[in-house]
Amino acid sequence: MTGRRAAAQSLPIMAQPLAQDLPPPTRHVFGPITVILGHKSGKYPDANMMVVTGRDSRAAVDAPLCSNRVGADFDGCDLVILSHVHEDHMAGLHRLPQAAVAVHRLDWPAAASWEGYRDALGLSEAVWPAMRKKLAAEFAFTPRADAAPYEDGHVFDLGGVRLTAMLLPGHTAGHCALIEETQGLAFIADIDLSGFGPYYGDATSSLQDFRSSLERLESLDARTIVTGHHRGIYTDRARFLADLKAYRDKLDARDDKLLAMLADGPRSMASLVAERLIYPPDYEELWVEDVERRTIEQHLAALAAEGRVVAENGLWSRA
Ligand SMILES: [Zn+2]
Structure with missing residues (x-):
């Protein structure tokens, strides 16, 4: 003590x-x-x-x-x-x-x-x-x-x-x-x-x-x-x-936003993280990239399980 x-x-x-x-x-x-x-x-x-x-x-x-x-x-x-x-x-x-x-x-x-x-x-x-x-x-x-x-x-x-x-x-x-x-x-x-x-x-x-x-x-x-x-x-x-x-x-709005981010074709995780799903583009904190990545990964996994997105050669796209 x-x-x-x-x-x-x-x-x-x-x-x-x-x-x-x-x-x-x-x-x-x-x-x-x-x-x-x-x-x-x-x-x-x-x-x-x-x-x-x-x-x-x-x-x-x-x-x-x-x-x-x-x-x-x-x-x-x-x-x-x-x-x-x-x-x-x-x-x-x-x-x-x-x-x-x-x-x-x-x-x-x-x-x-x-x-x-x-x-x-x-x-x-x-x-x-x-x-x-x-x-x-x-x-x-x-x-x-x-x-x-x-x-x-x-x-x-x-x-x-x-x-x-x-x-x-x-x-x-x-x-x-x-x-x-x-x-x-x-x-x-x-x-x-x-x-x-x-x-x-x-x-x-x-x-x-x-x-x-x-x-x-x-x-x-x-x-x-x-x-x-x-x-x-x-x-x-x-x-x-x-x-x-x-x-x-x-939560559903984040799914929708992520699907919109994939509207123009396949995207890499890095580019999705760079665009950001949850934080404003100008928000800078030490954890932002790690947190964005983990958040996006979880939404993509859930959307993939519902058959709404697919991953191919490291790129994500709408199913
Ligand atoms: Zn807390």
Whole structure:
């Protein structure tokens, strides 16, 4: 523990992880649950989170950048339950070296070591060194080999308050919602219903699993739904279902866009990646090419299975 604390304290003081110049994040209280919205409604690199207080334990659900500005409510947590392993949900973990950390078994390797996170992201060797530097500097990313793996359906009993994990994979292999029954509140993390649409560009991501998770969410019985980014808090079921549908429709829109990209004849993967399916042409980040490639590959595989595209001599074309 002391080694980790020392490591955390020796990190250079970066403006972004602490972001002390920003106002304290907005809070919404639902009984024992405080929903905390990140900067710009939890837009990346920030995210939304919750602090849940029971008789015996206080747990944070995720620890995004804004957790650095929450104060005692977060700093007094003895447990951090990660909805999944991504840097934008872990940028306050370095504050709590003594707290227990829980993460779904399938995301555990990514939380436990730098190599595990690199492999889960599936970034090419060319960009990993720069990405690792960015993760440390901007997110204070600190591997937690002491994290306890949890399973689908696991119940975290905080004393009179229980959080149940519901595995909703696709975004990452171990991506989970956390559900509190007395309030009927579900934190659905990075099924964020944002205008960008679903993200499944990591090595452990899956387009097919994401589709199934979206179907399962439709029948989720919850009065309040909290997303990890952007949308924040839903208490209007009709609005939630409309946004869920628009979000799911993005998947079909990406199929259509890809088919349009193949309209003028066969294309190589490299040329499709260069044109881009999900990111705007002027958006530059270290991961863009790897993520575009993996996203396009998954759509092409699904379209090929439906007989709508074929691959020949390394070129893709419409069937
Ligand atoms: Zn994520």
